[in-house]
Amino acid sequence: MMLLDRGIVLEQPRTIHFGAHILPEVGRIAAAHAIRRTLVIASAANRGRVDALDLPGEVAIFDRVDREPDLAMLAAARALAAAFDPQLVIGFGGGSAMDLAKLVAVLAGHAIPVQAIVGAGKAPRRRAMLVQVPTTAGTGSEAGSRALVTDEANGAKLAVESPHMIADAAVIDPALAVTVPAAITAETGIDALAHCVEAFTNVRAHPVIDLYAREGIRLVGRYLPRAVEQGDDLEARAGMALAALYGGFCLGPVNTAGGHAVAYPLSTQHGIGHGRANAIIFPHMLAFNAPAAGDRTAEIARLLGLAQPAAEQAIGPAARGFCARLGIPMRLTAHGIGPEHVAAMAAEAAGIRRLLDNNPRPITGADIAGIYTAAL
Ligand SMILES: [Fe+2]
Secondary structure, eight states: OOOTTOOOOOOOOSEEEEOTTOTTHHHHHHHHTTOOEEEEEEEGGGGGGGGGGOOOSEEEEEEEEOSSOBHHHHHHHHHHHHHHOOSEEEEEESHHHHHHHHHHHHHTTOOOOGGGGOEESOSOOOOSEEEEEEOSSSOOGGGOSEEEEEETTTTEEEEEEOGGGSOSEEEEOGGGGGGSOHHHHHHHHHHHHHHHHHHHTSTTOOHHHHHHHHHHHHHHHHHHHHHHHOTTOHHHHHHHHHHHHHHHHHHTTTOOOHHHHHHHHHHHHHOOOHHHHHHHHHHHHHHHHTTTSHHHHHHHHHHHTOOOOSSGGGHHHHHHHHHHHTTOOOOGGGGTOOGGGHHHHHHHHHTOHHHHTTOSSOOOHHHHHHHHHHHO
16 A cells, blocks of 8 residues: 655645744734735634734734635625735634635635636635634644535535645644633544544555654544643643644645545534534544554554554444543434435435545445444
8 A cells, every 4th residue: 555655745834833822923924924904714713812813904804604614605705805805814713714714815816706716726826825823623724725615505515725725824823722612622633633544544645644644643642632621731732733733734645535525414414513523433434444454543543542452343432432532422313313314425425536535445335324324
């Protein structure tokens, strides 16, 4: 599976600023570039602390990021950008705010529909600067070149990928996460873990990315239970912020695989948040892939600190126990999803070839239905 000499391209933010209480760095970056108009795309939890960015000049705030981005939300944010003409766009929040900021930044000053840039390498050159400020430790969107936006007409996730959506700077302040509730901490943390694990067991896995994946998995095993238990444990928050960043590094050149594909319909058809959807699916996909990625699955268990499963079949329950101990409701029935919903979800997931083709073990629609049934 592994070829050391296989080609790979790493594209990351030009500068990455990391450290507790460095938030005012955002304002210093803006001032250094003589920015006079900044548009902040802020999640609801962050609209009240935009002042802490210490931005120079005029500031407009788009604060209607109350769900994962859809076309209506993007249109509203683009309208504000068109009227305000920002020189700098800031994503301030979780993956939803940062993904929306990428799309708004790359489309600012261009009168083209987002549908024209869906896919890889179609986005125009960015005219505004882009700075990403994550406030949860999960998506790793601050590091990446991809953004997802849901077409609310049919629930499909449109994926846009472009080097022009990589931030000029990512400012990662783990202290911002101390107020994130335990449930969100747990779910977004498992999302970061899933990014690392799905890249590590990916058919496109690469040694340069394995480095980040291994360390991300180890950090989640060591720090996620602590961050959930005690929100103001700054060392644990910093460990998780790094794990999320490393997960983001995994996404660009390698990306996720079956786990994310199988998780998507939980969000698009049943409104379950991205982190929780991935957490529910995570142990099942780890167990499903174990026969095709035995050594790496065993290494994941060891890095996470799971009790060493004696047999391949034990990895699923062990991983499920890790998630359940974080307080994540792991049953689909707890979310109103029953056997009658399985077929429609499996049909949607089976069509997400861009991710399923990355899976180490070929996976069919029937396999996916089996995973949902096991997760009921
Ligand atoms: Fe994810």
